[in-house]
Amino acid sequence: MKKITGSMYAPSYTNIKTGECIAQYVGQTRQESIATCEGCELLGTVEEKGPCYSQWGTVAWSHSSMIRSHSQGRNDYSFEGAIQRDKKSKAQFIRLGAIGDPSATSKKEIAKIRKYGLPVIGYTHFWEGRGSHLRDICLASCGSVEEADLAVAKGWRATIIVPKDYDTPVSFSPKNNRIVLCVNAQNKKFKCADCLLCVAGDRYMASAPIIALQEL
Numbered sequence: 001m002k003k004i005t006g007s008m009y010a011p012s013y014t015n016i017k018t019g020e021c022i023a024q025y026v027g028q029t030r031q032e033s034i035a036t037c038e039g040c041e042l043l044g045t046v047e048e049k050g051p052c053y054s055q056w057g058t059v060a061w062s063h064s065s066m067i068r069s070h071s072q073g074r075n076d077y078s079f080e081g082a083i084q085r086d087k088k089s090k091a092q093f094i095r096l097g098a099i100g101d102p103s104a105t106s107k108k109e110i111a112k113i114r115k116y117g118l119p120v121i122g123y124t125h126f127w128e129g130r131g132s133h134l135r136d137i138c139l140a141s142c143g144s145v146e147e148a149d150l151a152v153a154k155g156w157r158a159t160i161i162v163p164k165d166y167d168t169p170v171s172f173s174p175k176n177n178r179i180v181l182c183v184n185a186q187n188k189k190f191k192c193a194d195c196l197l198c199v200a201g202d203r204y205m206a207s208a209p210i211i212a213l214q215e216l
């Protein structure tokens with residue numbers, strides 16, 4: 001079994017929002033994963049948990065069970081192992097940071113993921129700091145529309161979180177950047193695997209520099 005370096009990967013086919021993908025779980029232990037999110041206002045602490053649905057919810061349970069399974073030698077959670085387990089090539093994209101912040105992913109690992117050739121979707125809270133190497137592969141996850149405008153001015157595409165009942169398909173930021181509501185929020189028929197609007201890069205920079213993601 002290949003040694004896992006930094007992250008665990010597994011095919012994910014049943015998530016009702018994302019659809020079929022290879023998901024990256026950042027960190028080989030729960031502590032490592034939580035540490036990659038330190039500094040994010042949604043995290044809180046182990047004692048006083050914040051509203052992060054990932055580190056304190058069902059994705060964390062899946063991560064724990066993967067860690068257990070790996071320690072018992074039952075599954076290969078390396079990137080290569082996940083690709084092998086995606087036997088029928090169902091995965092339509094690679095989801096960075098299903099849990100944990102992808103800023104902890106090394107440039108070498110990013111290069112390997114990119115080389116595989118599937119589209120990549122990921123969001124980093126630390127776009128200005130430890131995630132700055134991810135500008136052309138992740139979107140900047142922003143705490144306000146002003147922060148999103150700043151990220152766009154620095155060449156990032158960005159996301160903001162909007163309330164569950166927010167339903168405006170297109171709006172504009174204070175700096176006149178177009179804000180597009182997540183396609184899945186507009187029509188549940190479309191999953192990330194069909195949509196791919198959040199794939200970073202220039203292709204959608206003019207039409208969708210900012211994506212509004214609804215709170216879970």
Ligand code: SF4
Nearest residue numbers: 182183184192195198
């Ligand atoms: S805009 Fe598309 S790719 Fe982005 S989160 Fe929504 S469904 Fe997924």
